[in-house]
Amino acid sequence: MELLAKVFSQQDELMTLDGGYKDEFETFKALASMPAEKLQRFQQLGLKLMQDLEQPHDRNKCAERSRNLREKGNLVLRGSATGSSQDAVLNACRLYTGAVFEAEDAVDELSLAFANRGMALQEYGYYREAYDDCVNALECGYPERLRHKVIMRQAYCAWELKNIASLEEHLDCLEQLQLNESFQQQLEKLKQKLDLLKNQPKEQETQEKVEEKALGEILTDSGQRGRYMVAKDTISKGKVIFSERASCFVPLEQHLICQQCAASLMSAPIPCPKCHQRVVYCSRKCREAHSAIHKFECAAYRKNLLKLLGVSHLALRLVLSYIPYIMPHLEERTTAKDIWDEIMNLSRKPEASEISPEYLRSLRMVSLLDQASKAELTYHILCANFLQLYLKGHTDFFDQFGSLSASTEDWQLIISSLILRFAGQLLANAHVGYALLAVGMEPNEFILLQPDLWQKPRHLKRGKLHILSHSENITAINLPYLSLCNHACEPSIRTKLDGCSVVNYAVKDISDGEEIFNCYTGTYMTSSKLQRFEALKEIYKFECACAKCTKTDPDQNYLSFHRYRCEKPNCRQEFIPDARVQRNNLIWWLASNAENPIICTVCQERQDFAWYNEFLGLIGSCADSSKRQDLFKAFDDLDKWLVDYHSLKRIMAAELVTACFIKIDEGTSMDESEYEDLARIIRKQLEGTAAQYGDTSMEYIARMTYLWDIIAQKKCRTNEKELQMKGKVKYLASEHREVFLNYYNDFIEQQCK
Numbered sequence: 047m048e049l050l051a052k053v054f055s056q057q058d059e060l061m062t063l064d065g066g067y068k069d070e071f072e073t074f075k076a077l078a079s080m081p082a083e084k085l086q087r088f089q090q091l092g093l094k095l096m097q098d099l100e101q102p103h104d105r106n107k108c109a110e111r112s113r114n115l116r117e118k119g120n121l122v123l124r125g126s127a128t129g130s131s132q133d134a135v136l137n138a139c140r141l142y143t144g145a146v147f148e149a150e151d152a153v154d155e156l157s158l159a160f161a162n163r164g165m166a167l168q169e170y171g172y173y174r175e176a177y178d179d180c181v182n183a184l185e186c187g188y189p190e191r192l193r194h195k196v197i198m199r200q201a202y203c204a205w206e207l208k209n210i211a212s213l214e215e216h217l218d219c220l221e222q223l224q225l226n227e228s229f230q231q232q233l234e235k236l237k238q239k240l241d242l243l244k245n246q247p248k249e250q251e252t253q254e255k256v257e258e259k260a261l262g263e264i265l266t267d268s269g270q271r272g273r274y275m276v277a278k279d280t281i282s283k284g285k286v287i288f289s290e291r292a293s294c295f296v297p298l299e300q301h302l303i304c305q306q307c308a309a310s311l312m313s314a315p316i317p318c319p320k321c322h323q324r325v326v327y328c329s330r331k332c333r334e335a336h337s338a339i340h341k342f343e344c345a346a347y348r349k350n351l352l353k354l355l356g357v358s359h360l361a362l363r364l365v366l367s368y369i370p371y372i373m374p375h376l377e378e379r380t381t382a383k384d385i386w387d388e389i390m391n392l393s394r395k396p397e398a399s400e401i402s403p404e405y406l407r408s409l410r411m412v413s414l415l416d417q418a419s420k421a422e423l424t425y426h427i428l429c430a431n432f433l434q435l436y437l438k439g440h441t442d443f444f445d446q447f448g449s450l451s452a453s454t455e456d457w458q459l460i461i462s463s464l465i466l467r468f469a470g471q472l473l474a475n476a477h478v479g480y481a482l483l484a485v486g487m488e489p490n491e492f493i494l495l496q497p498d499l500w501q502k503p504r505h506l507k508r509g510k511l512h513i514l515s516h517s518e519n520i521t522a523i524n525l526p527y528l529s530l531c532n533h534a535c536e537p538s539i540r541t542k543l544d545g546c547s548v549v550n551y552a553v554k555d556i557s558d559g560e561e562i563f564n565c566y567t568g569t570y571m572t573s574s575k576l577q578r579f580e581a582l583k584e585i586y587k588f589e590c591a592c593a594k595c596t597k598t599d600p601d602q603n604y605l606s607f608h609r610y611r612c613e614k615p616n617c618r619q620e621f622i623p624d625a626r627v628q629r630n631n632l633i634w635w636l637a638s639n640a641e642n643p644i645i646c647t648v649c650q651e652r653q654d655f656a657w658y659n660e661f662l663g664l665i666g667s668c669a670d671s672s673k674r675q676d677l678f679k680a681f682d683d684l685d686k687w688l689v690d691y692h693s694l695k696r697i698m699a700a701e702l703v704t705a706c707f708i709k710i711d712e713g714t715s716m717d718e719s720e721y722e723d724l725a726r727i728i729r730k731q732l733e734g735t736a737a738q739y740g741d742t743s744m745e746y747i748a749r750m751t752y753l754w755d756i757i758a759q760k761k762c763r764t765n766e767k768e769l770q771m772k773g774k775v776k777y778l779a780s781e782h783r784e785v786f787l788n789y790y791n792d793f794i795e796q797q798c799k
């Protein structure tokens with residue numbers, strides 16, 4: 047990052063934006079017409095940076111690390127032959143996955159690692175993934191004399207997956223080979239299985255019904271609020287208003303999720319062997335589908351330069367994904383100016399129909415680049431230039447324009463301008479995707495491969511659901527239809543993210559013609575007007591005048607989660623801190639706000655909150671059962687100082703519950719009354735979460751996992767209403783929904799009977 051900042055500041059000194067910013071094209075045209083010597087120096091700085099980012103690579107070391115991990119996996123599996131446990135098999139899958147990652151481009155090792163992982167995955171019951179690994183192993187040059195083993199495994203997996211065509215194909219292949227007696231017997235058995243499979247009645251494919259009719263329509267306001275969405279009809283609460291599937295997203299913070307479908311739960315991640323373990327796929331199908339993009343990004347991942355570029359990486363994805371659709375409009379154009387004018391024509395046309403293709407919707411998103419600060423603008427210009435330079439120097443991206451009339455230089459100009467344009471649009475339009483992740487796991491570890499968590503594929507062990515209690519932002523994603531919703535601090539929709547798709551539910555009844563709002567910031571329940579005002583002004587460049595912000599008491603709802611009872615014995619009055627004086631510092635418990643005390647508005651005395659540190663102290667010693675009793679009591683005592691659903695009560699409940707579960711996971715045993723205490727505290731926390739965030743929010747579902755774990759272990763009484771929490775899983779991404787439903791069916795449902 048420092049290196050990039052240094053080069054960008056040197057380039058900034060060479061660059062002049064004479065006459066101010068006009069548009070993306072004019073900016074790069076001006077850059078290209080810098081005095082030759084300056085321009086050369088400018089571009090050399092970028093090229094040198096690219097060179098400096100190259101990382102040393104030692105294939106022999108990769109092979110050695112991979113071999114070590116594979117051998118460890120073999121040992122674990124051999125050990126399990128006597129003890130034969132599913133845990134050991136999964137542990138072997140985990141070690142073989144390490145071997146697959148470490149091998150990188152040492153293909154001999156890579157093929158062995160894939161083959162061994164395929165064997166372990168098959169044994170564990172991940173047949174689709176095992177099948178993929180067999181193909182991976184063969185593709186990487188698995189030794190000829192052993193290929194029949196892999197093909198036999200493919201046939202077994204094809205049988206498990208009820209895939210008659212590929213089972214036949216593999217059996218045909220095996221029949222051509224010289225097999226020993228044992229393999230011959232396996233072949234005969236599989237042939238019998240094939241006959242049985244052929245005679246089985248075909249299973250009906252069930253497909254989830256997708257709502258086709260769009261319930262919103264797009265209108266345009268000539269003023270600042272531009273386009274917006276209104277209800278075409280009355281929409282009742284809970285109904286799906288619209289769904290959208292994104293073709294462009296990028297993982298944030300180098301999260302290892304599938305680059306094609308954004309899956310975060312992977313049992314057999316397949317890394318690109320060339321870019322140092324930074325890009326993975328959940329399947330061969332996804333890898334294939336993403337290859338048209340990755341071929342242009344692989345070298346950049348290898349240099350790890352994309353993580354430096356923030357939103358410009360997503361802008362590059364938009365260019366790579368949409369160019370094939372934009373190109374047919376541009377082929378006849380002969381100059382850069384003509385090409386750019388046509389792109390602008392496409393982006394100016396009004397939204398002709400609800401079903402405009404994604405690339406056109408994206409071209410039409412608003413851009414805020416003209417309102418960006420000079421520093422911000424310069425940064426985005428330099429990023430776009432750097433990416434164009436990268437595409438030119440390290441990929442064959444520009445070859446596709448070779449047969450067209452305009453020159454490569456013209457196309458370079460267009461591509462820089464387009465990256466910059468998308469970056470400017472994404473500043474106001476990009477969305478952030480989240481997922482439930484495992485708490486405290488190394489980035490290169492995969493939750494589905496942790497033996498202490500799983501009893502079989504996608505079925506957690508009893509008491510382990512809370513591993514998924516942590517919601518984290520994992521993608522930056524382009525959803526141009528959702529982007530048409532304007533902001534209000536009380537949103538009309540709740541967006542469920544499912545990989546790279548979103549489903550938007552109505553969170554309240556919406557009448558015919560009413561505007562459908564998204565909320566770009568915290569809502570009026572979770573943030574103050576001032577906090578939202580600053581964020582909206584800074585990022586989206588407008589001042590909110592929504593129904594909540596224009597109320598005479600706009601912070602009333604937010605402040606209802608910050609009501610105190612004064613701790614001074616001669617006061618003891620209920621008060622709400624003055625939001626204007628406190629600004630963001632209502633959350634005084636964060637270290638960054640330590641200097642901002644809370645003052646009672648009745649007696650003007652500063653609150654000491656000694657109970658807070660005592661509470662933290664008790665959390666630190668919650669391994670000790672007597673301290674736990676004190677801790678539960680201290681939690682109940684919070685009612686003395688924190689009124690109703692004070693947000694700190696919810697946060698302290700979370701700290702307490704998390705700390706106790708860490709101890710439980712480490713082997714501390716708790717008696718029934720302690721579990722009842724924990725369940726009581728979680729229920730209270732859930733009530734507070736429901737009041738502030740809603741009972742279908744990710745915050746709610748994440749904390750619900752702890753209660754489900756206690757119920758699953760039959761450690762607390764429950765009731766019919768609580769068991770209906772099963773309905774919440776509808777708001778989860780499908781990969782998580784499957785795990786939650788399995789858990790419910792395995793351990794909780796029986797308690798309804």
Ligand SMILES: C[S@@+](CC[C@H](N)C(=O)[O-])C[C@H]1O[C@@H](n2cnc3c(N)ncnc32)[C@H](O)[C@@H]1O
Binds near residue numbers: 271532585
């Ligand atoms: C994601 S876009 C929303 C769609 C946009 N109106 C359009 O025409 O494409 C965000 C931009 O819309 C405008 N906008 C959104 N909500 C607004 C509001 N409540 N009041 C005024 N402008 C708003 C701002 O310019 C903001 O940067």
